[in-house]
Structures are given as C-alpha cells and as structure tokens.
Amino acid sequence: MTMTSFSNNTYRRPAPASSALQAHTSAGRQSSIANAHTPMPHTGYGSIIATPRYSNLISFTSPSGGIGLSTITALVALTLSMQDIDCALLDADIPHGGLGILLGIEHEPGLSLQDIDAPLGRIDGKAFNLELPHWEGINVLACASWRGQLPEWWQMQAAIQALCEANRMVLADVGDGTVWEYVPELLMAQHVVAVELSVLGLARAKAHLVRLQRLRQELQGDDIDHPAPIVVFTEPRGAPKRSASSAIATTEAIAYLGGDALGPIQHVPRLCADILEGLGIESTPRCNRPTIEALSDRIVQSANIQT
Numbered sequence: 001m002t003m004t005s006f007s008n009n010t011y012r013r014p015a016p017a018s019s020a021l022q023a024h025t026s027a028g029r030q031s032s033i034a035n036a037h038t039p040m041p042h043t044g045y046g047s048i049i050a051t052p053r054y055s056n057l058i059s060f061t062s063p064s065g066g067i068g069l070s071t072i073t074a075l076v077a078l079t080l081s082m083q084d085i086d087c088a089l090l091d092a093d094i095p096h097g098g099l100g101i102l103l104g105i106e107h108e109p110g111l112s113l114q115d116i117d118a119p120l121g122r123i124d125g126k127a128f129n130l131e132l133p134h135w136e137g138i139n140v141l142a143c144a145s146w147r148g149q150l151p152e153w154w155q156m157q158a159a160i161q162a163l164c165e166a167n168r169m170v171l172a173d174v175g176d177g178t179v180w181e182y183v184p185e186l187l188m189a190q191h192v193v194a195v196e197l198s199v200l201g202l203a204r205a206k207a208h209l210v211r212l213q214r215l216r217q218e219l220q221g222d223d224i225d226h227p228a229p230i231v232v233f234t235e236p237r238g239a240p241k242r243s244a245s246s247a248i249a250t251t252e253a254i255a256y257l258g259g260d261a262l263g264p265i266q267h268v269p270r271l272c273a274d275i276l277e278g279l280g281i282e283s284t285p286r287c288n289r290p291t292i293e294a295l296s297d298r299i300v301q302s303a304n305i306q307t
Contacts, residue, residue: 053188054164056303059092061177062194063208064201067234069194070102071275072265072292073173075284076192077138079296080169085305088129088139088167090160092186093175095150097143100133104280105140108133113141114148118158125166128159135280139167156183168305177212184219187212190302191229192295195257197264198236202253205231209257230298232291233263262298263291 060076062069073089080087091099091113100106110133116123132139141159143150151159160183163170172186180187191212195205209229216226233250254261268285275281284292 052161052185054160054170054185055190056168056305057160057164057170057172057185057189058192058299058303059172059174059177059186059189060192060194061174061208061212062196063176063204064194064196065176066237067194067196067201068265068267069175070099070173071271071281072192072194072232072234072295073171074099074103074135074281075288075292076296076299077169077171078136078281078284079292080171080300081136081138083296083300085168085300086137087169087171088132088141088163089135090141090163090170090172091143092156092172092179092183094143094179094182095145096175097145099173100140100142100144101278102275102280103135103140103142104278105133105135106142106144110134111141112147113143113151113156113159114145116151116155116159118155121154121158123158123162125162125164128162129166139163153182157185160185169299169303177208180212180215187215187219188226190227190299192299193229193231194265195231195233195253195261196236197233197249197253201236202256205257227302228259230295230302231257231259231261232265232295233261234265235267237267262294265291 060069060073070093077087077089089099089103091097093099097113100108100112111128111131129139132141134140141163156179160170160172172189174180174186193205193208193212195201212229213226216224233253250261250264266285266287268287271281271285
C-alpha cells in the first residue's frame with residue numbers, strides 16, 4: 001500500500017483502487033476534512049479483520065456540535081482520576097481539535113497530534129506518556145490543527161495503541177465521528193453518545209446511531225457482538241428550566257432511541273464562562289455529579305476495570 005501525504009491537510013486514507021477518491025475540502029479552509037468520507041481501504045471490508053478492539057478505549061461522539069461533548073469527556077476523565085484510575089485524553093475531533101484550550105493547558109510543554117512521529121507505525125507507550133502535557137494528573141494528547149499538518153491515519157493508530165498500552169483508560173473526544181472511517185480502532189471501541197434533548201437533537205442522534213451500526217457491520221460483519229453505545233442526554237442551551245416536563249421529555253426520548261440513557265446533563269453558566277475565559281475546568285458542577293459519576297461507572301464496567 002502506498003502511503004501518501006497530502007499538502008492541503010485533508011485527513012484521509014488512500015482510497016481502494018476499485019473506487020474513485022470521493023473527497024473535497026471546504027472552500028477557503030486549509031485544515032478541513034473530507035466531508036465525502038473516503039472509505040477505509042478495503043476489498044469488501046472482509047479483509048479488515050485484524051483491527052484491534054481496545055477494551056480500555058472509549059469513543060465520545062455527538063451528532064450535534066456545541067452541546068458540551070469535550071467537557072463531558074474531560075469531566076469523566078477527572079472523575080476516573082479521582083478514583084485512582086490513571087487515564088489519558090485523546091483529542092480525535094479531527095480537524096477541529098481544541099481540547100487543550102478547553103482545559104486551559106494549550107501553553108503547557110508537551111506533544112500534540114501535530115508532533116507525532118511514528119515512521120514504523122509504533123510508539124512506546126510509557127515514553128509517550130512522559131512527553132505529553134498533563135491536566136489534573138491526566139495525560140492529554142490534544143489536536144492543535146493551527147500548529148501544523150494533521151497526522152496521517154497510521155500515526156493516529158500508533159498513538160492510540162501507545163496510549164491504550166500505557167494507561168488504564170483512554171477517553172477519546174471523536175466529535176461527530178468523521179474519523180471513524182479512517183481510524184477503525186475508534187469505530188470498534190465502546191461508545192458514549194451525547195444527545196441534545198430536543199427534537200432536532202434526537203433526529204440527528206437516530207441517524208448517528210444507525211451510521212455507527214452500519215459502519216461496524218461493514219467493517220467486521222453481523223456476527224461480531226458490538227457493545228451497545230452508552231447514551232447520555234444534555235439539556236439544550238438556552239432552554240427555559242423545566243420541571244415535570246423534563247422527565248416526560250426524557251422518557252419519550254429514551255423510547256424514541258431505544259435502550260436506556262443517562263442524564264440529562266445541565267449547562268452551567270459559570271463553567272461555560274470559565275471555559276470561554278480560558279480558565280479551564282476546575283471541577284464537576286454539583287448538579288451534574290450524579291450523571292457524570294453514573295456515566296463513569298458504566299464506562300468502568302464496560303472496560304472490566306477493577307477499582
């Protein structure tokens with residue numbers, strides 16, 4: 001397989017010889033991602049059976065932007081760290097990134113995704129941890145797309161393997177899941193899906209979950225038992241406070257999506273203000289602690305981590 005570098009920073013894997021490369025970039029943007037979702041190289045997906053599934057890798061995604069996915073991911077990591085579970089945060093929201101800024105550590109020394117060097121597709125996990133910036137004792141591999149080119153897909157895979165080998169838990173902020181089709185390790189992981197508790201948010205979530213299931217089946221077939229996504233609801237930003245109607249809306253949302261769900265997580269103005277001012281995240285807001293702790297417990301159970 002020929003490995004090709006792309007000077008326009010488009011993050012994509014080489015297309016199979018039997019199909020055309022269906023990728024395009026947003027006009028006027030240097031660091032954009034292929035919205036046409038170039039398929040992973042395959043000959044019917046049947047040949048990609050060696051994709052490892054790391055039990056300690058958790059993919060956080062959301063079909064809706066701006067609902068606090070990165071914050072939820074960070075709060076879960078903070079909760080796990082307080083339980084003496086060493087973990088790492090991976091900023092896989094390609095090409096947007098910005099997790100380091102959200103945490104207030106963008107000026108701390110250490111590697112980012114733009115600094116990865118894995119010429120042989122391998123990175124030593126313990127040495128890698130020592131080179132990463134830290135937030136509240138948590139290793140952070142952030143994406144700073146404004147600092148340089150995006151990593152190639154095999155570099156992402158090497159980074160994931162290194163993090164999973166050297167940390168008990170790895171929490172990946174995967175944004176809307178665009179990178180699933182380029183880095184299958186993130187596709188095959190246990191998923192946490194954040195869903196805005198609104199009509200539009202639920203409609204997007206339905207399509208998001210269907211896409212997740214379809215891509216998994218295309219990658220490894222129907223015979224593989226994939227772990228069910230953990231769904232967590234978030235309150236819509238700017239919505240008026242609801243009392244009894246909130247419980248009804250949550251019940252209806254669970255019925256619409258199927259399965260069960262946690263939440264809803266409330267938006268806290270003070271926390272939002274701290275993040276906007278570059279102060280980072282100090283702690284989990286009191287009103288959201290029960291949901292974040294319940295989510296953390298579900299993740300630990302799914303990964304069979306002994307606390």
